[in-house]
Amino acid sequence: MLKANKLSLAVCLLALLLVLSACSSGTKEQVNTNNGVEGQSSDKPTNLSFELWLGWSATINNDSLVQKYWEEQEPGVAVTLEATQGDAITALNLKLNTGGFKDAAVFNRSEVVKNAMKNSNSILSLEQYFDMPDQYPNLASIPKQYLDAMRDEDGHIWSIPTWFDQDPSNPWPGWASVTWLVRSDLVEQAGMKLEDLSTIEGVEQFLRKAAELKDASGKPINPMGFLMDPNDTAGWNDENAVLSAFGVTTGGAGGVIPVEKKDGEFVLLYDDPQYKAAYQWLNKMYREKLIDPEVVTDKKERYKEKNKSGRTALNVGSFWNVDASVWETLDGPTEPGWYYEPIPHPKVEGVETVGSNQVVNPYPGYDVYINKNTKNLEAILTFFDYSLQPKAEQQQVINEGPAGLYWDWIDAPLGKWKYIDEQYSTARNSGDVAQKSTVTPELYMISSYNNDWYPWWNFGEADKQGSFKTQQFTQAIGQMGGVRSAHTHDMVTAKPGGLWEKYAPELENLRKEYRAKLIMAKDEAQFEEAWQQFRDALEKRAHWSELKEEWHESYEVLVQTNGEF
């Protein structure tokens, strides 16, 4: 009996040991992951290799096809990736306290990260490597304005910038998505044309007619809808489409608050008189029951469900919130989603220029830091010199390999493209992060881009015709006046330890608290009361005047460092 118990205990322990081995090494036939902390991932000897730590969560498979290409073909560097699984800043703090990362680390551009890296005294200054055109021609070709903006007071540059626009004078407008998205079928049912909605009065007329219509299941149509997401921000929310039409700038380029220069003066967001006018219009529409009565309380998924079932005639805001799958899954006009069309911001009397809801910031979005004790500096510089080749398609090459390997042009270079390798394409688009990681680590952000060509606006293959609509929408919206290039005043950040750091969260709380009150005010008197309360609260709770003063001071400092543009 005792022997039997001991035997069964031994068997259990052995089983546990086997399970443990399986856990540590992974299931090789499906997910062959390598933690990549020590050594190289390939069996073949390579001369150049380094470890790159990603400052975000990612599924890593260091035997991916694209990484194999980097190692075996071009640029002949084995890159071993490591990611974080929790909060990146905490992980950075922990890493820096234990000697830092081994070779290189890439992070979203952030003052916090930059200061932490500098203060750790563990990173290498890199300014000399941007001046070696014979050895690193592509590092030398990084636009000088980006590098000059990165120099500290001693002239050092502490990172390699990536994910920037190769031609800052002609920047890529990005995924413009904030628009007035109307159901063309309902415009027709209302007896109107899209051109009739070119003025705000025309939109109001359409909304009144739409209010009398019914959807396919007999329920009344919501004339206008948008998402009031509790997680949105001043620079990213659906009401910005209306604010744009009223001439209010809501976009920024990393600055603490949206600002526009009007008549030679800087007007911060909440001081723009048109901000009030825009909310007055929304309130008027709400009182006339021309806005979905549940607009203030609907969560994202409820909003998407209403759009999918065709309950709304006009959506204002980002089409991503409407949910692009509403049209992307269609092959023809089989559901209401097919009929969505973006229209230009309607003309409001007295407004000469549409407010910018998207500011194109060509400046780098990511930084690569290098450990000063790395033994693989040559490998790191060679690799990033490769990834930063100033070609329009380079981001695609880094992400999916070169043309002709796993993807290729359909007609001509810089035109439409498609996947040509069935196995690659299946894993890539399987929808399973583990499968996708076996083919590519998706590191497009260590490259750069330009306006000549963007891969996801030129993807030539799709199961459904509707999937091309998103590309068409975003390109059209980019031309509707709501997108402009960044100026110095868009990039004013918070002074460390200053008032913006302290009161910016409260400012955001006030915006969210009062937007609902302004929209839902029962009459004009109540609207005025809510507006006055909002202005009082801005001063009392968010110290608005002091914030503006600090903004101007910070702006002057920024102009002295970077110049005015």
Place this chain on the structure above:
Amino acid sequence: MKTSIQEKLGQVIIIGLLALLCLSVLYPFLYMLAISLNEGSDAAKGGIYIWPRAFTLLNYEIVLGNEVIRHAYLITIARTVIGTVTGLLVTLIAAYGLSYRLLPLRKVFLGYILITMLFNGGLVPFYIQLYNVGLVNTFWVYIIPGMFSAWNMFVMLKFIQGIPDALIESAELDGASPVRILFQIIVPLSKPMLAALGLFTAVGHWNDWFAGAFFVSSQSLIPVQTFLQQLLSASDLSAVLGSNTNQEALARGSQMQNITLMSIKMAVVMVSAIPILCVYPFLQKYFVKGVLIGSVKG
């Protein structure tokens, strides 16, 4: 014994309050279960309270079909089993040793252990320690640091001291070694205590997401709770579906129209909570006895 009307009324009120408390704990769970078993797009319409309206197992298919989750499950199960067994074993051995009143420097050891229970150096020193001993980014980072629990040790010590000394002395007189006494006398008598502490330890291992978030970097080593934490802070389905553009997400076919991030989150919550809940009924008889440990002196 006859109970007065007041006592009966008191009992009714108490039962009522406890029933309400029970419902308030149970209902969110039922709600999440209903949402996880309902089509995502239908659930977004609202109106689902206890039963799913448009029943589907698609959410679970996606969750359980996700390679990352399956692997994370394996990690969670392994660390729970190994961590609980080793944790109880190591702590029990320490408690048994310290239960000997004649052990030299016993009070010093107990004082030292008490200090470590009351104070700790914080996250950064702990991480430095793990890094220096080479545990960072290994499976053992889940097991070794948690092998000894000061709190559990004190509870076990108290329980062992409650076992009559005569029992242990008679075994010693019969020639039993301390190891034999531990496993053949102490352990059988300590089943309620071990079951209760084992359950607390197992639940602690099962629910821990922090170690997976900061002490490992490889996704093949994260437990299911760390994945759930990543998913709960995701703003769209790309964390599960692994797509960075809508075109890629659509490659999965038309069924994807009916799933939403909320329904997937609920399914992951169920998948991570139900297994450990199933363990409770098996340990209930020990659990009831075990919670009274240390409450009665003598």
